[in-house]
Amino acid sequence: MKKALIGAAALVAAASLALSGCSDPGSGGGSSAPADWPAQDTSLEGVDLTIWAAQNSNTVPESVVSGFEKLTGAKIDVVTIPDPYEQGIQTKVATGDKPDLAFWQPTGSQLTALNASTNLQSLEGAPWVDSFDPALKDITGILDGTRYAALVSTPAVEGVYYNKKVLADAGVTTLPTDWDSFLQTARDLKGKGVTPFYEMGGDRWATQWWVQVQLADAAKDGLWDRVNAGEEKFTDPTILGAIESYQGLIDEGLFNSDIKTATFEDQGDALLNGDAAMVVQVNSFFSQLQAKSSTEELNDSIGFFPIAPSGNIGTFIPDQSNALVAFKTGDATREAAARQLLSYWLGDGYQDFVDAQATVSLQSSVTTPDTVPTALTDVSASLGDSVGSMQALAIANPDLYIYLADMIQGTKTPEQVAQATQDQFAELAKAQGASGF
Structure with a gap:
């Protein structure tokens, strides 16, 4: 997940890529639908395809690659692009180096980063689209009315993971139903000698979740549309107020005492250990817990609920490991083969994929394996009523998490966090040619 968070540096490259319109001379621009979607079992003897993946997604396609190669005779090479993944991909694409497919964060800003209409195949008319759960069918992967990304696993959701035993031992029998009850629960826990919240200020990247979940209601009301148009700023009361609230909860002592130095690993251990x-x-936090515990242990000890000011509303943030894009390479045979692979991945190969990955199925006709912990099925269930994060809805993703980590370290005030974020956002938006900046 943290690969999807480091957005500002990537978007600097993205702006130049989008403005230059770099593309393979053999492929034209525009977003017309592909001519056809080959049958999943069409012979591809002699056809080689390349998939670019990050270090945290390079094993994801293993079952799909194996099944597709056996079915079609194609040869598929999964190439790991070193971190920082997004910057590496954009640099390669800007020089005309393209794979057939790549894992990619399927948000508007990140599709813009690849200059989708020029560099990516349209996935309009894909035979697998109607098999999606209706709540997930159009949740992401679409830019300017055209589908460019194929979602293969459920997008991440910002929400609250909790230790069931800790809450039960403290007498908490009802989960919070809105922000006020969430904070009251935390204060009750503190009064009983329990550390309510744990934050990983040392590793920084998750700090922004505390601000973004507070913005869920505003996001539903068009906050990011207004920010994108320059009509509202990070320094205005809504976002600044969420930053100030976060600082206030830290000052109140509701977080771990080692918040300044705590890491992602520390955070997982703290919740598991109570x-x-x-x-x-x-x-991705829960993936860490899965590496440390069995499904049975996690079902017994860890739960999840979404949270927002007005209720149990999740904030979704697609990761690059959730979706793939297909590139215009100028080779019609390979482009068709890439579409065929996506059809297989989300068709006959999908049950094997969700079983191998122990992940929640996107399709009602494909069964979620019983190896998936209950907390993750609860995460997936929250997507239908969720709202997009800054990463999903903003045209640029400034380094809010870095500035919030600076606030935790005591080197920035909430006002300075908001101003630094706004300044960077405006710079990135202007580089993209957005109006209002």
């Missing part, structure tokens, strides 16, 4: 009651995090 050293803290709750963590505001995303799906």
